[in-house]
Every structure is written in structure tokens, then in C-alpha cells.
Amino acid sequence: MIKNTVILLEKNFYENGKLEKLLSYELRPNIKEFRAYDEVRKNFVKDFSEKLNNIGSLKLSSNYKKILNIEKAKEIVGIINLNIDGLLKLNGAQKLIELEGNISWFYCSECGLDKDVDLIINDQSQFLCNSCNKNILKPSIPFVGQEFSQWDLKDSWMMLNSCDNFIIFADNFLSPVTISFIDVVEKRSKNIFIICSESLNSDSYDFSSTCIKFVYESNEVYLDSLIEKFGDSLV
Numbered sequence: 001m002i003k004n005t006v007i008l009l010e011k012n013f014y015e016n017g018k019l020e021k022l023l024s025y026e027l028r029p030n031i032k033e034f035r036a037y038d039e040v041r042k043n044f045v046k047d048f049s050e051k052l053n054n055i056g057s058l059k060l061s062s063n064y065k066k067i068l069n070i071e072k073a074k075e076i077v078g079i080i081n082l083n084i085d086g087l088l089k090l091n092g093a094q095k096l097i098e099l100e101g102n103i104s105w106f107y108c109s110e111c112g113l114d115k116d117v118d119l120i121i122n123d124q125s126q127f128l129c130n131s132c133n134k135n136i137l138k139p140s141i142p143f144v145g146q147e148f149s150q151w152d153l154k155d156s157w158m159m160l161n162s163c164d165n166f167i168i169f170a171d172n173f174l175s176p177v178t179i180s181f182i183d184v185v186e187k188r189s190k191n192i193f194i195i196c197s198e199s200l201n202s203d204s205y206d207f208s209s210t211c212i213k214f215v216y217e218s219n220e221v222y223l224d225s226l227i228e229k230f231g232d233s234l235v
């Protein structure tokens with residue numbers, strides 16, 4: 001019986017993390033410079049639009065569809081997503097925490113106006129906030145000098161402090177924040193399943209705890225096995 005389960009999707013869950021690499025934290029502007037200099041803002045939106053135009057429209061992957069299906073099970077407490085495509089939210093995910101934010105909309109930190117990302121990449125003049133005219137729309141992903149939303153982090157800890165199972169779709173990578181979450185659940189002696197394709201670097205973490213089980217299966221195969229396990233509680 002799989003009770004109270006939290007699922008975490010590492011940064012490389014969608015298209016091997018292509019988007020997360022293109023828009024990785026280190027490549028984002030410094031938030032103070034972004035707020036202070038028009039040139040920094042213009043360069044950002046130009047670069048951002050080029051990258052998104054090159055990628056083309058983002059499509060719901062079959063693995064995401066499986067996640068959306070599994071999310072409906074009452075045993076699922078929540079899904080923590082480290083991918084920034086925003087597809088799960090756009091497709092109706094209800095128990096989702098987008099810890100790294102998402103790029104599907106831009107907002108104005110002065111007046112709160114928000115705009116769909118497509119508006120911005122199709123017409124860069126839309127980058128201006130035409131409500132307060134202060135010109136500082138930005139996507140809801142943290143820039144250099146910004147941290148995760150503290151609300152989202154607290155919500156994640158709350159879920160991890162009430163779960164019996166923590167399933168991580170890691171493939172070949174664990175982010176520092178994921179390692180910190182493993183620590184939370186491991187201290188509570190609850191089950192941790194790390195779905196991966198290879199042995200993960202254990203320099204940064206002692207994985208010897210009996211709570212931690214590595215599952216060497218593809219995301220797809222493991223998702224199918226979850227759908228089978230949840231069976232009746234899925235519609």
C-alpha cells in the first residue's frame with residue numbers, strides 16, 4: 001500500500017532538462033542589475049525570446065501525462081517540480097509546487113500585472129508594463145540574487161514532514177535542494193525511492209541509510225508501475 005506519497009521531479013524530467021540548461025540560474029541576470037538598467041532588461045528579453053523561439057512550442061510529454069494521472073490518486077500528497085516549463089500547471093495539476101518557478105508568464109513586481117509568455121516572445125514591446133509603465137516585467141523564475149519562494153519551500157517541507165514515501169525522479173542528477181529534502185525524510189525514517197539510470201555521486205550525501213532505495217528503471221517504466229499500483233484510486 002502506497003500511502004502519503006510526495007513525488008519530486010528533478011530538473012531533467014522534461015526533454016532532458018533542455019530548457020533548464022538554456023535558462024540555467026547562472027545565465028540569468030542579476031536581479032539588482034535587471035531592476036536598475038534598461039539595457040540589462042532588453043538583453044534579457046531578447047536572449048530569452050530567441051531561446052524560446054528556437055525551442056518552439058512546448059508540448060505535454062507522455063511522462064507528464066502520466067504524472068497528471070498519478071496526481072489524482074488520493075495517496076499523492078503533492079508533486080514538487082524543479083522543471084520550469086510550466087506545463088503541469090497549464091494542464092491542470094492541483095497539488096503542484098513549482099519550486100524553481102515557471103516561464104509561462106511574466107509579471108510586474110511594481111503593480112502585479114501579468115502577461116502570457118507568448119505575448120512577450122512574439123512582440124518584445126509587450127515586455128513593457130503598460131499598466132504602471134515602470135518596465136520591469138520578469139518571468140517567475142528566480143534571478144541571480146533571488147532565492148526560491150519561501151512560501152513554496154515551506155509548503156515543500158510541510159509535505160515532506162507528513163509523507164510516508166518520497167519518490168524522486170532523478171535520472172542521473174540530484175540538485176542540492178533535492179539532497180536537502182532527502183535529508184528531511186531520512187531523519188523521519190520514511191521511505192525514499194530514487195529512480196535513476198546510473199549510480200549517483202555520493203560524495204555529497206551518505207546514501208547508506210536503509211530508508212533510501214535506488215530503483216534502476218527509466219522514468220517511463222516506473223511511472224507505469226505507479227499507475228498500476230494506484231489502480232483503483234485513479235479515474
Ligand SMILES: [Zn+2]
Binds near residue numbers: 130
Ligand atoms: Zn506594472
